[in-house]
Amino acid sequence: MGWLYARALMALAYVVALIVSDELVGGRTVQLHQGLFAWDGAFYRDIADYGYDALPTTALRFFPLLPMLARLGGFLIGGNVGLALLVVVNVSALVVGVLLHRLAVAETGDRALGARAAWVVALLPPATVLVLGYAEALMMGLTIAAFLRFRNNQWWSAAGLGFLAGLSRPLGVALVVPTAIEAARGWSRASPSDRGSRLAAVIAPLAGLACYLAWVQTRFEDWRLPLRAQTALDLRGDFVNPIVKIFDAMGGMFGSERLGEGLHAPWIVLYLALLVIVFRRWPASYGAYATVIVVFALSAESLGSFERYGLSAFPLILALAQLLDRPAIERAAMVGLGAAMTAFAVLIFTGSFVP
Numbered sequence: 350m351g352w353l354y355a356r357a358l359m360a361l362a363y364v365v366a367l368i369v370s371d372e373l374v375g376g377r378t379v380q381l382h383q384g385l386f387a388w389d390g391a392f393y394r395d396i397a398d399y400g401y402d403a404l405p406t407t408a409l410r411f412f413p414l415l416p417m418l419a420r421l422g423g424f425l426i427g428g429n430v431g432l433a434l435l436v437v438v439n440v441s442a443l444v445v446g447v448l449l450h451r452l453a454v455a456e457t458g459d460r461a462l463g464a465r466a467a468w469v470v471a472l473l474p475p476a477t478v479l480v481l482g483y484a485e486a487l488m489m490g491l492t493i494a495a496f497l498r499f500r501n502n503q504w505w506s507a508a509g510l511g512f513l514a515g516l517s518r519p520l521g522v523a524l525v526v527p528t529a530i531e532a533a534r535g536w537s538r539a540s541p542s543d544r545g546s547r548l549a550a551v552i553a554p555l556a557g558l559a560c561y562l563a564w565v566q567t568r569f570e571d572w573r574l575p576l577r578a579q580t581a582l583d584l585r586g587d588f589v590n591p592i593v594k595i596f597d598a599m600g601g602m603f604g605s606e607r608l609g610e611g612l613h614a615p616w617i618v619l620y621l622a623l624l625v626i627v628f629r630r631w632p633a634s635y636g637a638y639a640t641v642i643v644v645f646a647l648s649a650e651s652l653g654s655f656e657r658y659g660l661s662a663f664p665l666i667l668a669l670a671q672l673l674d675r676p677a678i679e680r681a682a683m684v685g686l687g688a689a690m691t692a693f694a695v696l697i698f699t700g701s702f703v704p
Contacts, residue, residue, distance in 0.1 A: 351471035352443050358472075358687055359385075359480045362694030369699060378700035385435055388703055390482025397423065397430045406569065410578035413561055414516040415484040434482050441486035442479035445663075446471055448493040453667055455497065456631070465679060466670040472686040473666065474693040475656040478704050481697075485661060488517040492524055493663055495550075496634075499531045504546035508553040515557020519579065520661055523641040524554045527634035585654075591647035613652045620659045626668040635664040653703050 363384070370377045380387035386394050392411050395404055397419035415437065422433030449470055450463035470476060470489075479486045491514040498507035511528060514521035532547035539547065566572035579585050595617060620643055628636040639662040646658035659665065673679045696702035 351468035352446055354687065355442075355471040355476060355690065356439070356480055358691045359477065359694050362691045363698055365691070366695045366698035369695065374699070378698070380698050380700045385480065386431065386482045387697055388481070390434075393419070393482050393484065394431050394434055397434055401568070406574050407578040407581070409565060409569070409575040410519075412484065412516055412518050412521075412575075413564075414513060415487050418487075431482075438482055438484075438486050439480065441490045442471070442476075444490045445479065445486055445493060448490060448497065449663060449666065452493055452497055453670070455500070462667075462670055462674070465673055466667055468683055469670050469673070469686065470660075470663070470666050472683060472690050473660060473669075474686070474689045475660040475704065477690060477694050477697060478657050478660070481704065483657075483704070484518050485657065488514055488521055489661060489663060491517060491521070492638075492661075495524055496527065499528055499550055500632075500634075502535075504532070504543070504550045508546070508550040511550055511553035512557040515554035515559075516561055517557075518661075519558070519575075520642060520645065520658070522554045522558050523638060523645070525551060526641050527638040528554070530634040530637055585649045585651060587650050588648045589650050591644050595647060613655045616656050616659065617647070620662070620665055623665040623668040626671065627664045630671065631664055631667065635667070638662065639664040657704050 363381075366381055367377070370381060383391050389411065392404075392408055393415050396408055396411060396413075397416035401408055415434065418437045419430050419434035422437055423430035426433055446467035450460075450467045453463035453466045454460055471479070479489075491510050495507045495510040495514065498504070498510060507528065511521075511524050514524050529551045532551050536544065536547070562572040562575065565574055580587055624636070624639055624643060627639050642662035643659060643665075646652075646655050649655075673682045693702065693704075697704050
């Protein structure tokens with residue numbers, strides 16, 4: 350139900366954005382014309398449709414798994430690559446909710462927690478990208494599935510999922526850290542073949558990344574192009590001290606000099622608070638994975654899309670779902686999240702916010 354509700358809210362947001370643009374702004378934005386392919390979604394669609402060769406080299410920062418699946422899906426449904434991409438994304442988002450429910454139940458035995466987690470991951474405002482043509486849903490589905498596998502000592506399937514995660518997004522390589530932690534558990538008692546499968550699972554996300562960079566080297570003669578594109582000044586920027594960025598964001602709440610950074614401050618506080626809960630209530634691999642994601646997001650020169658990066662740290666969603674364990678609090682939270690998601694989507698479609 351949360352999955353359907355989120356898509357209804359996105360449709361409502363699109364209508365509101367149309368009205369606002371026509372009646373108040375006096376013109377429709379590019380993002381309104383792009384619809385569900387707004388912002389990065391257009392890049393993924395164009396890569397799937399035309400290939401990297403037909404686009405500027407900056408498009409190489411978008412990893413290939415989603416465009417590959419969209420192209421395959423387009424072939425199967427008669428050539429509509431854009432529709433196929435949206436099907437892949439939204440089916441992946443549904444899978445994310447199902448797998449998150451299953452993971453929560455497997456770890457805690459609490460079915461109510463699993464249901465809340467599925468609702469939260471559907472309605473958290475940054476989850477707009479699980480409806481738009483972005484790769485987050487695909488990567489999150491692969492990552493959660495990998496957690497389910499290696500937490501049950503199913504290392505070869507975890508390796509396959511990790512490899513695909515490394516092909517889906519740059520953050521897919523963060524899966525190396527929790528996999529290594531889980532692989533180290535019981536290492537001394539593991540057989541040689543079991544150790545081999547554990548090592549394969551640890552290396553797999555890096556192998557996925559390496560395969561893409563090797564292809565870039567072969568095709569464009571510079572494997573660093575995707576990394577350089579990602580650190581461009583008008584995108585993520587260079588790596589900086591995450592502590593400094595936290596202070597910048599907090600200072601931006603009380604002054605105009607860094608007001609843009611200050612808009613992210615409430616989300617930084619929320620994610621850091623949830624990170625503490627993850628470390629207190631969940632296995633070490635969960636906290637380590639969430640930490641890698643959050644630190645990576647905070648180490649960017651620009652905090653734009655910080656909320657989206659944090660969404661990928663799914664243990665934070667599990668922690669938030671644990672806090673909503675009273676029916677009245679849960680109902681109020683879901684209403685509030687739905688309203689906030691709608692507002693986020695309106696800002697996205699009117700070109701006021703980059704997801």
